[in-house]
Amino acid sequence: MSASTISVTLKIWRQKNPQDKGHFETYPITVSTDASFLEMIDQLNGDLIVQGKDPVAFDHDCREGICGMCGAMVNGYAHAHEKATTLCQTHMRSFKNGEEIVIEPWRASAFPIIKDLMVDRSSFDKIIQSGGYISVSTGSAPDANATPISKIAADHAFASAACIGCGACVAACPNASAMLFVSAKISHLAHLPQGRVEGKKRAAAMIDRMDELGFGNCTNHRECEAACPKEIKLENIALMNREFLTAEFA
Amino acid sequence: MGITLDAKIPSGNIADKWDKHKFESKLVNPANRRKFTVLVVGTGLAGASAAATLAEQGYKVKTFCFQDSPRRAHSIAAQGGINAAKNYRNDGDSVYRLFYDTIKGGDYRAREANVHRLAQVSVNIIDQCVAQGVPFAREYGGYLDNRSFGGTQVARTFYAAGQTGQQLLLGAYSALSRQIEQGAIESHTRTEVLDIVVVNGRARGIITRHLITGEVKRHMGDAVLLCTGGYSTVFFLSTNAMGCNVTATWRAHKKGAVFANPCFTQIHPTSIPVHGENQSKLTLMSEGLRNDGRVWVPKAKNDKRRAEDIPEAERDYYLEERYPSFGNLVPRDVASRAAKKVCDEGRGVGSSGQSVYMDFRDSIKRLGKQVITEKYGNLFDMYHKITGENPMEQPMRIYPAPHYTMGGLWVDYNLMSTIPGLFVLGEANFSDHGANRLGASALMQGLADGYFVIPYTLANYFGATTLEKVDTQNPAFGDAENTVKERLNRILSVKGNRTVDSFHKELGRAMWDNCGMSRNAEGLTKTIEHISKLRDEFWNTVRVPGDANYVNPELEKAGRVADFLEFSELMCRDALSRNESCGGHFREEYQTEDNEARRDDENYCYVAGWEFNGVGKEPTLHKEQLVFDNVKLTQRSYK
Ligand SMILES: Cc1cc2nc3c(=O)[nH]c(=O)nc-3n(C[C@H](O)[C@H](O)[C@H](O)COP(=O)(O)OP(=O)(O)OC[C@H]3O[C@@H](n4cnc5c(N)ncnc54)[C@H](O)[C@@H]3O)c2cc1C
Ligand code: SF4
Numbered sequence: 011m012s013a014s015t016i017s018v019t020l021k022i023w024r025q026k027n028p029q030d031k032g033h034f035e036t037y038p039i040t041v042s043t044d045a046s047f048l049e050m051i052d053q054l055n056g057d058l059i060v061q062g063k064d065p066v067a068f069d070h071d072c073r074e075g076i077c078g079m080c081g082a083m084v085n086g087y088a089h090a091h092e093k094a095t096t097l098c099q100t101h102m103r104s105f106k107n108g109e110e111i112v113i114e115p116w117r118a119s120a121f122p123i124i125k126d127l128m129v130d131r132s133s134f135d136k137i138i139q140s141g142g143y144i145s146v147s148t149g150s151a152p153d154a155n156a157t158p159i160s161k162i163a164a165d166h167a168f169a170s171a172a173c174i175g176c177g178a179c180v181a182a183c184p185n186a187s188a189m190l191f192v193s194a195k196i197s198h199l200a201h202l203p204q205g206r207v208e209g210k211k212r213a214a215a216m217i218d219r220m221d222e223l224g225f226g227n228c229t230n231h232r233e234c235e236a237a238c239p240k241e242i243k244l245e246n247i248a249l250m251n252r253e254f255l256t257a258e259f260a
Numbered sequence: 261m262g263i264t265l266d267a268k269i270p271s272g273n274i275a276d277k278w279d280k281h282k283f284e285s286k287l288v289n290p291a292n293r294r295k296f297t298v299l300v301v302g303t304g305l306a307g308a309s310a311a312a313t314l315a316e317q318g319y320k321v322k323t324f325c326f327q328d329s330p331r332r333a334h335s336i337a338a339q340g341g342i343n344a345a346k347n348y349r350n351d352g353d354s355v356y357r358l359f360y361d362t363i364k365g366g367d368y369r370a371r372e373a374n375v376h377r378l379a380q381v382s383v384n385i386i387d388q389c390v391a392q393g394v395p396f397a398r399e400y401g402g403y404l405d406n407r408s409f410g411g412t413q414v415a416r417t418f419y420a421a422g423q424t425g426q427q428l429l430l431g432a433y434s435a436l437s438r439q440i441e442q443g444a445i446e447s448h449t450r451t452e453v454l455d456i457v458v459v460n461g462r463a464r465g466i467i468t469r470h471l472i473t474g475e476v477k478r479h480m481g482d483a484v485l486l487c488t489g490g491y492s493t494v495f496f497l498s499t500n501a502m503g504c505n506v507t508a509t510w511r512a513h514k515k516g517a518v519f520a521n522p523c524f525t526q527i528h529p530t531s532i533p534v535h536g537e538n539q540s541k542l543t544l545m546s547e548g549l550r551n552d553g554r555v556w557v558p559k560a561k562n563d564k565r566r567a568e569d570i571p572e573a574e575r576d577y578y579l580e581e582r583y584p585s586f587g588n589l590v591p592r593d594v595a596s597r598a599a600k601k602v603c604d605e606g607r608g609v610g611s612s613g614q615s616v617y618m619d620f621r622d623s624i625k626r627l628g629k630q631v632i633t634e635k636y637g638n639l640f641d642m643y644h645k646i647t648g649e650n651p652m653e654q655p656m657r658i659y660p661a662p663h664y665t666m667g668g669l670w671v672d673y674n675l676m677s678t679i680p681g682l683f684v685l686g687e688a689n690f691s692d693h694g695a696n697r698l699g700a701s702a703l704m705q706g707l708a709d710g711y712f713v714i715p716y717t718l719a720n721y722f723g724a725t726t727l728e729k730v731d732t733q734n735p736a737f738g739d740a741e742n743t744v745k746e747r748l749n750r751i752l753s754v755k756g757n758r759t760v761d762s763f764h765k766e767l768g769r770a771m772w773d774n775c776g777m778s779r780n781a782e783g784l785t786k787t788i789e790h791i792s793k794l795r796d797e798f799w800n801t802v803r804v805p806g807d808a809n810y811v812n813p814e815l816e817k818a819g820r821v822a823d824f825l826e827f828s829e830l831m832c833r834d835a836l837s838r839n840e841s842c843g844g845h846f847r848e849e850y851q852t853e854d855n856e857a858r859r860d861d862e863n864y865c866y867v868a869g870w871e872f873n874g875v876g877k878e879p880t881l882h883k884e885q886l887v888f889d890n891v892k893l894t895q896r897s898y899k
């Protein structure tokens with residue numbers, strides 16, 4: 011950890027509430043290169059508070075890339091430019107001295123802005139509620155080793171289950187589609203025998219709900235895959251489409 | 261006062277207690293269950309599993325969490341795994357051995373009956389999670405894989421890569437979501453619980469504040485379940501999420517719930533060290549790394565050479581030296597203290613001198629880079645991202661960090677606090693880990709409490725109690741709501757010049773130095789005074805911008821820090837009154853000749869339960885004497 015500092019200019023989207031039109035504000039800041047991106051905003055907020063100004067509102071919690079709470083567009087990239095990295099795991103050493111950094115919230119009609127960089131992602135919960143589960147009640151499970159599951163299937167299921175529900179895929183998509191998020195859950199469960207039982211019903215229900223909530227369509231821009239901090243694969247969408255089509259015509 | 265800590269442990273043989281208790285418990289007829297409203301605060305492993313299960317059984321459930329989705333509770337961050345006495349490995353595990361290991365690991369400060377029940381239901385947890393679709397790691401034959409974890413001699417830990425907590429929580433969240441869709445659960449997100457409402461001695465409701473609209477609201481319930489997690493963030497820097505707090509349990513404590521063993525905190529030995537003033541949190545490096553990483557510091561003080569320039573003969577592999585049989589794998593409390601000791605001696609490394617090396621050089625030589633990448637690639641990447649240093653090329657630097665809190669609200673065998681109708685589950689209660697928690701056992705406990713214990717004990721409470729009709733017009737609701745609003749206004753009206761974070765950092769530093777890895781009477785006494793001054797300063801000089809009518813993260817933080825400024829004093833008092841060393845509680849005055857913890861079973865074999873008497877006032881100590889009928893108390897030794 012080589013402690014040095016850089017000076018950068020932040021252009022941050024400020025919006026008081028959903029009704030406010032919003033605008034960019036510019037803040038110069040000198041920050042340690044060891045600081046994380048969110049620690050940089052903490053530092054800015056500390057200064058703003060002492061100056062009697064309104065600090066920048068942003069969502070965050072775990073600060074280790076797993077809760078899915080953080081996220082913003084940084085210089086046009088969801089979760090900043092580093093590959094497979096959430097905003098909270100991005101560090102200032104990956105920016106250059108003198109750089110201008112533009113910070114905006116996720117923009118999608120299904121994710122209304124609450125304040126500054128905070129958006130409302132409750133639509134993701136609603137999609138899961140429509141069927142993103144196996145219908146098993148507590149107590150009715152057989153022994154865990156009763157059904158062997160091939161390691162390959164289990165690993166595939168895990169890779170899709172790693173989605174953190176951050177919404178970067180929606181923010182990056184020109185159509186604000188939630189296909190990558192939805193397909194990750196469908197694919198996680200479709201790879202497991204216990205998940206196959208409701209497979210088609212699940213796909214149909216989740217896709218219907220996604221449409222109802224105002225997410226856009228997938229027209230193969232592949233931006234979602236590039237933005238996803240957990241490297242969720244686009245192949246999941248193809249698998250989901252197969253599940254869905256057979257569900258429609260079954 | 262009239263408090264006695266009756267644990268209500270069922271009679272009979274340890275192995276039969278739970279079954280007997282379940283049979284003797286009252287039931288609630290399925291048709292009657294919807295007449296009961298259960299308020300579940302927290303949607304981590306404990307809360308989500310409890311809420312889903314109770315809703316499946318027919319109760320009316322409301323859940324509350326402060327994040328924007330139930331899926332984001334801090335359980336999501338658990339890496340290593342979850343224990344269960346499945347004995348799939350045929351390597352000598354059993355319910356009794358898991359029970360025994362947990363009691364011993366806790367340094368004989370946990371309740372036997374609870375821990376045995378935990379070991380019993382552990383096997384059902386794995387079954388349930390697999391049925392939900394939790395993608396645990398598997399072997400090529402298709403069966404579940406296990407590893408050994410945290411200094412145990414059997415492989416009983418189930419895991420999903422380094423994301424076990426995430427996968428288990430998504431499992432519980434999926435069960436929760438299914439019940440929300442069916443209308444059995446009303447989910448309140450971005451909602452913080454700020455008080456518990458007690459009517460005629462029973463918990464009958466809560467007061468919440470919505471973190472977007474600012475609306476303060478009353479909720480009535482027939483029982484309240486606090487599943488609000490741990491309070492490691494009292495130290496400011498910890499491996500916990502930024503929002504973790506003591507607010508709900510502390511406010512319940514102020515309403516009469518006894519707080520047990522608040523000073524029992526776990527300091528995890530392998531976290532990425534502190535880089536500077538603006539640091540906001542510490543990231544854990546899974547302790548699995550200790551299987552292949554050798555821990556060392558230079559033999560000489562203030563040795564500023566680069567690691568690779570320090571010859572073998574001048575390195576001190578202090579864990580291997582001191583603990584030849586466990587070596588780098590000694591339990592967490594022992595490893596943490598040893599790291600502190602060498603740093604205090606001036607032999608720590610890195611620019612701050614507050615870290616030790618964990619070196620993979622020899623393992624890379626022995627096993628090759630590829631094997632090491634397969635085993636630890638993720639963790640190495642994470643380390644690289646945070647520090648800019650590559651552990652393949654230079655040793656990792658690690659240092660202990662606050663991680664888990666064994667202390668919590670006191671509960672009896674039924675998980676009920678000293679306020680009837682107020683139940684406490686998961687990390688928020690004190691029940692199962694004594695003075696030190698073994699790795700991979702917190703996930704187990706959270707899910708045991710939620711899926712398999714509370715459904716029985718809550719039914720017993722409802723079945724055995726005649727609950728009067730109460731609505732939110734009851735004066736107790738009005739009083740609680742007023743207290744909450746007054747406190748919010750009071751915080752906003754200070755309009756001073758110090759940020760909330762600056763208070764939190766100062767408090768955290770004082771607690772880390774004096775009530776952290778090692779404690780002494782002088783430091784604790786000084787810190788109690790320090791906290792009291794800091795509290796006054798907070799109420800006179802804190803600056804919280806904005807108002808309470810819309811999004812205001814500074815106001816949320818201020819409320820939590822204000823609670824920490826009261827609670828931390830109780831931690832110090834508890835540490836001061838326990839004149840022994842046990843598990844994570846190390847009192848410098850009570851150590852053996854070779855600097856190991858010296859327990860005092862004759863005088864301190866009890867749970868310390870504290871009753872609130874007012875802010876800044878001496879609390880009253882109530883003791884629950886621990887009785888060991890099955891396990892013999894011995895000195896823990898890892899030499
Ligand atoms: C980095 C890390 C790694 C870990 N690894 C492991 C491991 O490998 N194995 C293991 O067994 N254990 C591990 N642990 C410990 C374990 O993860 C936790 O003890 C456990 O998950 C806690 O679960 P919980 O349900 O009690 O609380 P949490 O998951 O913390 O949930 C708390 C809930 O309460 C809510 N809440 C809190 N306060 C309020 C309030 N005032 N109002 C409304 N809602 C509130 C939150 O929103 C949240 O929903 C780890 C812990 C950490 C920090
Ligand atoms: S698919 Fe990727 S980008 Fe989309 S919500 Fe999941 S983790 Fe985030």
Ligand code: FES
Pocket residue numbers: 069070071072073074075076077078079080081096097098099
């Ligand atoms: S804060 Fe949790 S993923 Fe970034």
